[in-house]
Amino acid sequence: MKMHFSITAAEELRERGGGRYVLYSVCLEGFLLGKARYSQLRRWDAELRQLFGNAVPAFPPKFYLVMTKSMADERRSQLEQYLQNVTLDSNITNSDVFIGFFRKLQQDTFKIQTQRAFLDVYLADGSNIRLDIQTSDTAERILEVTLCKMGLSRELIKYFSLFFFQDHDDGALSVVKKVAEFELPYVSLQSMKELHCKLGIRKWYMDPSLDTLLMDCRASLNLLYMQAIQEVKRNWVKPTEGQMQELEFLQENANKAKFLELIREVQFYGYVRLDPCICDYPEGGCSADIYVGNNEINCCIKLPINQTKEVSFKINRLRSWQVTFLGATKDGEDDTLELRFEYNDSGTWQWIILYTKQVTSGDL
Structure with a gap:
């Protein structure tokens, strides 16, 4: 990657x-x-x-x-x-x-020396695992220790990753960025204090069908189930009314395997949802809801004429991408990133630009 x-x-x-x-x-x-x-x-x-x-x-x-x-x-x-x-x-x-x-x-x-420290790693259900670490431990090491502590099979660790995320007062969840394997999560959290980030674990693959490879391990089944429940509660997925009723029934009966089997059919399951952002496609200044997963960047774009347009940018048609830090927004409250990617649209290459507070370029 x-x-x-x-x-x-x-x-x-x-x-x-x-x-x-x-x-x-x-x-x-x-x-x-x-x-x-x-x-x-x-x-x-x-x-x-x-x-x-x-x-x-x-x-x-x-x-x-x-x-x-x-x-x-x-x-x-x-x-x-x-x-x-x-x-x-x-x-x-x-x-x-x-x-x-x-x-x-x-x-x-x-200015953080190597020393012993405690680090909380959060799961999708809001619970956390407290680790006794060294401040110089890499994300790869922390992920391995956390998942082994949970009883996850070592060969399955590669399907999960650490992320920085924010919980908001209104119940919304923002996935800020994936943590690179060589990054020091303890140090990064100190440097991102103003964002009030937490360190969490999420599955890390784009094809929802890969869930089936993790179903035989109790620990990975629980992790997938917790994340799926979270995505339903946070409205990241869009089930039909019938799917929602069946999901609620399976959750009430704690049928985790059947729940995960059904939710794989739900739109946007397993995607990372960005906070609403600004997009320059099909014209400048459009607001958009962005879902990244299953080898696509799906954009529900609100046009100036009060219409919406849904566009799917396929990952295999991207040639390059860039992330640029732009600084604070006009109101001075948030830092803004420019995520741009070069896309082949009917044989013509063009740059698509998103202005966001989050980075999902690890997906690209």
């Missing part, structure tokens, strides 16, 4: 000795992961090349003259492209050199 790195800011600072250097804000899926100097990234690149040789993409060259603004902009862009390209190779992203670099970068940026 391609991860979307971006460098949203380049801040020029002074050394104690009077020299100057640039500190780059490295973001993952639109959220700050850490701040790094060019020299740090260059040393990291050298370590990667010792292990992987020419599999590592070209690193932006060093400038020996004073950088002009255009040169500085070019370097920022080149570093951003380098980070995006280096993550295309899973051998690199799974290596100790890759994971160790970003572990240290997160800890140094947010």
Whole structure:
């Protein structure tokens, strides 16, 4: 899976000795992961090349003259492209050199040393599991410990992932982003304090039929059932009146297997629903409800003429995508992300843009 790195800011600072250097804000899926100097990234690149040789993409060259603004902009862009390209190779992203670099970068940026801490991981029914962890534990490690503690078979762990999400007072649920395997959830939660995020577990696959592979394990059956109940309560799925009556009957009788069998037939089951956002398709300024899953991005778009238009963008017709942090909205209350993807519509490529507070690009 391609991860979307971006460098949203380049801040020029002074050394104690009077020299100057640039500190780059490295973001993952639109959220700050850490701040790094060019020299740090260059040393990291050298370590990667010792292990992987020419599999590592070209690193932006060093400038020996004073950088002009255009040169500085070019370097920022080149570093951003380098980070995006280096993550295309899973051998690199799974290596100790890759994971160790970003572990240290997160800890140094947010000044959190390795120490013992407690971390709550929430399930879809609102309950939580409290873990005794190290602040430097990666998401991969925390997910494994949590699911093993629940009795999940190790071979099934790959079907689940950690997410940051928000519970709202009105009962709505926002899935903010999927947590990358090398990310440090404890540190990320500290850096996202203003969003009041929680760490939770959700299944992580796009084909609802894969549920059948997890039904024989009691722990995974319970996880799927809890998430399905949550999606019904939060109105993420759209059952017919008849389906809803049958689902309620199966829930009352605690028939989890039959419940999951029926709900796979319900529209938008297993999708991630975004909060209402702004879309530039088919024209600018349209509001839209977005559902991502089952190899599509489904948009229910409200047109200016008080009509709605439902559009399905198929994942296999996407060529590329980008996530950009835009900053606060006009009212100053929320940060906004621009998620854009290049789509083949009847043989013509065009960019579709969503303005949102959430990132689901891990789906793409």
